[in-house]
Amino acid sequence: MRPFQFLSAKSTGLVALAFAAAASISGVHANDSLQVTALVGRDMKSTIECWTLSQKYGNIRGMKIQQLGDLERTSYAEMPDDKDFEQGLYTAPNVQFFIILEGNATITFPTSDEILHVQPSRLYIATDNAATSELGHITVVHKGSRLIQFPFKDGVIPEHTATPGECASTAARTRDEFFARIIVQFDEIVQGPRLPTPTYGLDIRELPISKMLALNLLTLLAVAVAPAYAHFVWPKSTDTGAMQVNAIVGINGSSTVECWTLNTTITSAADVQSFGSIDGASYSYYTGTAPIDAGTHTAPNLQYFAILKGGATITFPSYPDNTLTVESGQFYIAADGPATSTVGHHTELVGGSLVLQLPFAGGVLPAYTASSGLCPRGNFDT
Numbered sequence: 268m269r270p271f272q273f274l275s276a277k278s279t280g281l282v283a284l285a286f287a288a289a290a291s292i293s294g295v296h297a298n299d300s301l302q303v304t305a306l307v308g309r310d311m312k313s314t315i316e317c318w319t320l321s322q323k324y325g326n327i328r329g330m331k332i333q334q335l336g337d338l339e340r341t342s343y344a345e346m347p348d349d350k351d352f353e354q355g356l357y358t359a360p361n362v363q364f365f366i367i368l369e370g371n372a373t374i375t376f377p378t379s380d381e382i383l384h385v386q387p388s389r390l391y392i393a394t395d396n397a398a399t400s401e402l403g404h405i406t407v408v409h410k411g412s413r414l415i416q417f418p419f420k421d422g423v424i425p426e427h428t429a430t431p432g433e434c435a436s437t438a439a440r441t442r443d444e445f446f447a448r449i450i451v452q453f454d455e456i457v458q459g460p461r462l463p464t465p466t467y468g469l470d471i472r473e474l475p476i477s478k479m480l481a482l483n484l485l486t487l488l489a490v491a492v493a494p495a496y497a498h499f500v501w502p503k504s505t506d507t508g509a510m511q512v513n514a515i516v517g518i519n520g521s522s523t524v525e526c527w528t529l530n531t532t533i534t535s536a537a538d539v540q541s542f543g544s545i546d547g548a549s550y551s552y553y554t555g556t557a558p559i560d561a562g563t564h565t566a567p568n569l570q571y572f573a574i575l576k577g578g579a580t581i582t583f584p585s586y587p588d589n590t591l592t593v594e595s596g597q598f599y600i601a602a603d604g605p606a607t608s609t610v611g612h613h614t615e616l617v618g619g620s621l622v623l624q625l626p627f628a629g630g631v632l633p634a635y636t637a638s639s640g641l642c643p644r645g646n647f648d649t
Contacts, residue, residue, distance in 0.1 A: 299323050301333040301550055304383065304433040305392035306359065308399025312378045313358070317434035318392060321426035324552070330559065335364065335548035337420040341625070343510065343598075346370065346412040358403035359393040361418035366390055366575070366623075368596045370412025375405045383433060388575040388596045390550065390623075394424060415598075417545065417625075511642045513591060514600035514635075515566065517607025521585035522565070526642035527600060530634040544628035545571075553577070556618040565611035566601035568626035573598045577620025582613045591641070602632060 305318045324331035340361070346352040356377060372385040385391060395403055408414070419425070514527040547568075553559045563584060579593040593599060603611060616622070627633070 301390075302434040303364075303390050303392050305429070306374065306383070306395045306404060307429070308358075308395040311399065311401040313376050313395040313400040313402065313404045314379060314431070315381055315383050315433050316429040316431060318427040318429050321428065331552040331554060333550040333552075335417075335550055336423075336425060337628075338364070338417040338545040338548050338625070339420045339628075341415065341417050341543060341545055344414050344416070346408050346410060346414075348411045351410050352408040352412075354406040354408065356403055356405050358400050359396045361416070362392075362394040362396060362422050362424055363419060364390055364392055364417040366415050366417075366573075367408075368413045368415060368573070368598070370409045370414075372406055372408040372412065372414075374407075377402045377405065388621075390575070417548070420544070512571075512598055512600050513642050514637070515581065515591065515603050515612055516637070517565070517603035520607075520609045522583050522603040522608040522610060522612040523586050523639075524581075524583070524589055524591050524641060525637045525639055527635040527637050530636065543631075543633060545625045546628045547626055549624045551622040551624070553616050553618060553620045553622070558618055559616040559620070561614040561616060563611050563613045565605045565608050566603050568624070569602050569604055569630050569632055570624055570626040571598055571600055572625065573623045574616075575621040575623055577617040577622075579614055579616040579620065581615075584610050584613065600632075 300323055301320045303318050303320065305316050306313060307316050308314075320333065322334060324333050326332075366389065367385055367387045369387055371387060374383040374385060375381070397403075510529045512527050512529065514525050515522060516525050517523075574593055574595045574597075576595055578595055581591040581593060583589045591599075
């Protein structure tokens with residue numbers, strides 16, 4: 268067995284290359300408008316298009332904001348943990364946005380050889396309903412995946428322009444090929460056995476890398492470059508099937524954090540939990556790489572929010588020992604409006620973050636029970 272080598276200048280440069288590449292793999296957005304990959308019906312056949320929403324971004328304090336409009340019958344779903352969930356051939360049940368928070372899915376089409384690999388924390392649209400597509404599409408959702416569906420209010424599709432094929436269709440391929448190159452180069456650095464030439468679709472978790480140094484560094488790169496492969500997760504639901512969400516709340520005029528257990532339950536692994544209707548949903552993109560200090564403020568709306576890419580740190584002036592680390596791919600609630608908090612909370616976002624805000628229709632909070640502090644944290648998941 269060959270001895271381990273410590274990191275050389277070559278390997279140090281490789282780590283720098285990895286983080287530079289991580290910064291270059293960006294979300295899907297045009298300079299002035301949001302772009303969304305859409306499932307559509309054309310000539311009664313389902314296919315893939317890239318939609319550029321007609322409404323332009325608004326610009327406020329270094330962030331670009333895209334209004335997504337009102338949504339209804341929003342729902343959250345968890346897939347079984349023991350096997351992939353095959354939905355078979357069907358048309359879109361609603362015209363809607365959808366997001367996979369954790370996991371992934373593969374969509375194929377009975378009338379073409381197109382394949383859509385649905386990636387986590389990206390916004391998609393489905394409009395190939397029975398009125399526009401005869402057969403629809405076939406979906407296989409990876410086991411353990413969690414997803415949100417946002418039907419458009421009254422079935423009104425946002426104005427857009429369309430081009431064939433998915434938006435940024437090379438992003439997933441670029442990531443996999445980048446990982447494959449990194450694996451081979453790390454293997455050479457530590458003088459381990461040369462791995463076979465990698466190909467697209469490679470699952471790095473199954474590679475027989477025996478050198479602990481390379482494995483540790485690859486784990487670091489996985490966290491930095493591909494959250495789909497390695498990330499921390501919050502509990503999906505309690506043992507009784509109820510969803511738990513970290514909530515920013517106002518108590519006695521001061522903002523703090525609680526763990527809310529929503530009273531509606533998930534009765535089986537692939538069932539859905541209603542999130543209700545949404546007023547004035549929005550998508551915000553924080554430009555640049557420098558941290559964005561959003562200052563101290565109360566919640567602008569009573570709402571769900573999620574960071575699709577990036578992250579944030581929220582602190583509480585009245586409780587300096589409390590910190591909420593907002594991670595990508597997780598849902599949170601902000602309920603410390605001016606009616607319940609006079610001070611609010613302080614938010615600092617990672618540069619380049621993508622944020623989804625979903626105000627509750629009519630300002631009506633979901634039914635819940637609360638406990639002080641953060642929800643229990645999940646285990647490290649690969």
